[in-house]
Amino acid sequence: MYPRIRPVLDDIPVYTPGKALSGLVKLSSNENPFPPLPGVLERATAAATNLHRYPDLAATELTAELARHLSVPAETLAVGTGSVGVLQQIVQSVAQLGDEVVYPWRSFEAYPIVTRIAGATQVEVPLTPAAALDLPAMADAVTERTKLVLVCSPNNPTGPAVRRAEFSDFLGRIPEDVLVVLDEAYVEFVRDPEVVNGLDLFAAHANLCLLRTFSKAYGLAGLRVGYAIAHPPVAAALRKCAVPFGVSTIAQLAAIESLRCEDAMRARVSAVVGERTRVRSGLIEQGWQVPETEANFVWLPLAGRTGDFAAACQRSGLLVRPYAPDGCRVTIGGPAENDLFLRVAAEWRSSEV
Numbered sequence: 001m002y003p004r005i006r007p008v009l010d011d012i013p014v015y016t017p018g019k020a021l022s023g024l025v026k027l028s029s030n031e032n033p034f035p036p037l038p039g040v041l042e043r044a045t046a047a048a049t050n051l052h053r054y055p056d057l058a059a060t061e062l063t064a065e066l067a068r069h070l071s072v073p074a075e076t077l078a079v080g081t082g083s084v085g086v087l088q089q090i091v092q093s094v095a096q097l098g099d100e101v102v103y104p105w106r107s108f109e110a111y112p113i114v115t116r117i118a119g120a121t122q123v124e125v126p127l128t129p130a131a132a133l134d135l136p137a138m139a140d141a142v143t144e145r146t147k148l149v150l151v152c153s154p155n156n157p158t159g160p161a162v163r164r165a166e167f168s169d170f171l172g173r174i175p176e177d178v179l180v181v182l183d184e185a186y187v188e189f190v191r192d193p194e195v196v197n198g199l200d201l202f203a204a205h206a207n208l209c210l211l212r213t214f215s216k217a218y219g220l221a222g223l224r225v226g227y228a229i230a231h232p233p234v235a236a237a238l239r240k241c242a243v244p245f246g247v248s249t250i251a252q253l254a255a256i257e258s259l260r261c262e263d264a265m266r267a268r269v270s271a272v273v274g275e276r277t278r279v280r281s282g283l284i285e286q287g288w289q290v291p292e293t294e295a296n297f298v299w300l301p302l303a304g305r306t307g308d309f310a311a312a313c314q315r316s317g318l319l320v321r322p323y324a325p326d327g328c329r330v331t332i333g334g335p336a337e338n339d340l341f342l343r344v345a346a347e348w349r350s351s352e353v
């Protein structure tokens, strides 16, 4: 006989991270192909001498740096253990048993997980045929029980991003007491000028919360730092729901140092975006259907052949992320890694025809 576990956890989907198998090229977790930015390792290593001390609970210096960097008041910021940690704080702040959380599907796999952990009800709104978010349908899905709407732009794992005009219209349709989270984990990779940048709309919408991370463009996935930009009462609630001391001193200092390397970060992101264009064009030339992508990955809508394609990649030394039964997501890596992917994709096409 074991202690009773909350029944709501029984059939919770398990988060399945991209495996790291030695000797294989890993394009399965949307990581940055570059190592940490200049100066970051030195700062992190120096901080390691203080490992017997707790970190600054309020991440004061990082919060101040972010406030300067983003031109927002410090009281609108809530730092957490990766943006997925902050997402959990968000859900716990606004949703409980009986409440509804509306989100697109397929999208970031943590959305159903954090919703269920909070005991709230999942309301999943299908993507459009172009693998983009269907914002009008998401607005239609909001009921009196909705407490939270999650908007992922660019959408993981499919790639399309939300346009500013459509997001404005959408916000106009959402009741003011419902929190809207714009998950901008990949915002730095966006090149389409019509795509929304949440900061432009933030001040005008008291129910808007932006979710950002140091894991992707800044290349700090291993350190777990993310943050929300939310209006002060919401940000205060998020801070209350944080795991105390969740962001280590090393992570805080590495994030601060990374913010000081804006030019290097932008140059690296541009290199990834250049490779993204090359990979997507190469795939389209091979005859693949590839949705638009504003992020650091491409989506192959393989449907029933998703698992077979991922297995074929693995046989060729390449790890991609299968999302059966919809498709595979492949992260943009360095040029040689992308060449390998394009080769495997071409072989697959020729075996299919």
Ligand code: PMP
Pocket (backbone or CB within 6 Å): 029, 030, 081, 082, 083, 084, 085, 108, 152, 156, 183, 185, 212, 213, 214, 215, 221, 224, 225, 226
């Ligand atoms: N949001 C989206 C859309 C993501 O794809 C991810 C990572 N896969 C995250 C949030 C979480 O990233 P992290 O916790 O590393 O900040």
